[in-house]
Amino acid sequence: MPAPNSPEFLQITRPGDITPDLRGQLTRCWTDVVNAGGAVIAPTIPPPPVTLRDVGPATDQLIAGLDPSHGRLLIALVDGALAGWLIVRRDPHPLVAHCGVVNHLQTHPYFRRRGIGIALMTRVREIAVGDMGLEQLQLSARAGIGLEDFYLSLGWTEVGRWPGALRVGPGDDRDDVLMCLSL
16 A cells, blocks of 8 residues: 555556546646646647647547557556656567657646656656566657756666757747666
8 A cells, every 4th residue: 555645556558448537637637737838748739728628639649559568658646636647658660679768757737746757757667677578768858847857867868959859939949858768
């Protein structure tokens, strides 16, 4: 039994395991995170402010990509409420099948500064090795909002940058920071 207010984890590997309620919680979390300035805007989501209707199709696309062999959703729950989530994927190409990619790490604004992001990143490392047999994880992060320091504090290494690759708004171009974690 976890300590009070510490997250419990739910790992989902198949689209059919997502209930309508959980889909709604994922969409609400993603909507709230984007509107709070989070760096998790999928290509099909417009710039903020966004609505549930804007984010719903991206949620559905993400859910459709779940598969035990190459796409998993990791959810952190605190007292039964969705506190945060991420996706870990494996590329099926044999040259890179030993590597995984972490996408969409987000903590609901209500649960920020409670260690949810750290807990998710710690747990995904365990899943990557123990359940998926991965040897390396990769991610990209938006520069300029402290994400690099967060990942560096968890043992990740910056391996490169795409300067000005992310256009957050007019005159606001940010680097796309490429990071790697050997497992």
